[in-house]
Amino acid sequence: MINNSFFLILRRMRAPIIVLIVIYAISVCGLTLVPGVDAEGRPSPPMSFFHAFYFISYTATTIGFGEIPNAFSEAQRLWVTVCIYLTVIGWSYSVVTLIALLQDKGFQNTLTQNRFARRVARLHEPFYLICGCGETGSLVAHAFDRRNQAFVVLEKDEMRVEELDLQDFKTDIPALAGDARVPETLILAGLRHPKCRGVLAISNDEDANLATAIAVRLLNPAIPVIARARSPLVMANLASFGTDHVINPYERFAEYLALAVAAPERYRLLEILTGLPDSPLPEAHNPPAGHWILCGYGRFGHALAEHLRPTGITLTIIDPVATDAASGIAGYGTEAETLLAAGIMDAQGIIAGSDDDINNLSIAMTASELKPELFVVARQNHHANAPLFAAYAADFTMVATRIVAQEAIAVLLTPLLAHFLSVLRQQQSTSCSALVERIETLNQGRTPLLREICLNAGDSPALWQALLHGREIRPAELLIDATDRARPLATLILLLVRDGKPWFLPSPDLLLQAGDQLLLATCSSEWHQFELCLKNANELEYVLSGREQPGWLWQKLFPVPPVPRSRA
């Protein structure tokens, strides 16, 4: 693969090289046949091969030293004139071919592909493969970049790949314009690389995602694959061959909305925890129960109806071609008559859920004009329309790309979060609201960073060693500021998993054990401190006891009597 471009050059340069050889041969041979003249004007034997080759070499390359070794005879001059034009043609043909080759699209693609393959092969840290870097892919890429997580991008659209170069990433990302459906491209992008941690098939095209997921399953079954789907058919198909995680933004949003109606506190917690890390806190949504109007009964509408009806919400459906919708009204919902006919005056909420952004905005604006206190849910299909939706500020805006990105990041970077959310379902809503308040204050009005650590030699060597030496350490002792030991770190342990058993919000006095897995909610400055204390034995010692660990020699010379362990 690497030598491709070299062979391509050789192949294309065959004809010009042969032309050049032939021209040289003709010129040199001719010159060895034409009689010359000596200094006195008498005829002399022709040039030897050596002199002829020397003369043609400097003439053909336009260096032109003149007539060496002797002045030429008229016959020689005649032949040399022919040679000059011949060789100029030969050289220009070669040079033009070479330049055309360098500008050739195919050749340049080969070069970029080679460069990309080399960079991927040289990756030494674990990386993820993002197939499809549209709006969703960009969001995921930026979140990875913030976490210093390496990744490789495959995107069909060449323009988008070029745009990636312009975006503000910390590192230079290996990106290739290629079709993720082609297995060869996937392998080139590092599918079989030993450090490849997982594949995200999150392009707009669900069939492409399906093809990618199958290819990953077959070519590297060990790594997880996350796929985005739209229709239930493709979802079922993806699940049938063991895709690790299928994200359908419509289904997911419908679930969220139903949860927000049924259990607002729990939904609020889920929203904060699954939000893109370190972004502004999402505003709270409190959709009312009661009667709702649903505009647009496509795949999104079906998913909504399916999830909202069990929560006790009654729906009136407006759709131009809704044949299977019970209590349906034909129309778009963009005009007041249709909305009035659907009973907007008795409704509590409206969902503008068609696949046309402008219609959705029109529905939402008409509805809030008719009834300002109505709860409006608007679906945004295209990122380009984001400013319009921001200006309108619906009570709840559904952005499919964001949902997919959030979920993909949560699943990949914090697998314990899924565990936590499943435990959360059994909790009382009062404990949820208390937790929401604590988490909201962790990161100054932004979503908390979620971090997973395992108390082992890799993640937290210092702490692990201390635990192995039989030291008793409690989370409360650990989570304090190393510069001011009186101040506890703004970090919350959400979940502790020990031997597969989860502890929801473990008590600060629970003794830690080696091998425990922790899910923490924190913010970046606090996390850096905590991470240092996990990895650096001296820092850990200071945090735990308030004493600087002296060096070995100092300890020998001036032994300090052990101080009873302090408790923060």
Next chain:
Amino acid sequence: MNPEKVIFGFFILLAATLNFGFFIGDISRPELHNVYELAAALVVSLIATALKFGDRTQIGAIHLSTSLVADLQLIAAAITWAVAEHVTGTGMTAHITSSVVSLSGGALFANVVSVVLLIAETVMLRR
């Protein structure tokens, strides 16, 4: 019939025959070894090399390497001749002639290998 194959075979065989023509005869007698024949052998050998560029198969690689060997031997022979005639001025003595001809003999061997490869390839493909 593939015209590319015709040209390819033609040049490989021509390189071998020209080389043989130059090589044959008493090794130490310059009058039996024409310098034009050496020049022709060199040029045809170079063309044959260029024709072998860009073939990525195993047999293509061996083809290319035999051709490169032949080129190298013939260029060495040509340089020896040029040095004897023009640089040192010793002329084509029996000693010089025999070294030029024996160098071309080496090239002949490489060219023969090339021809054998060509035949082997043809027999293998049976098309």
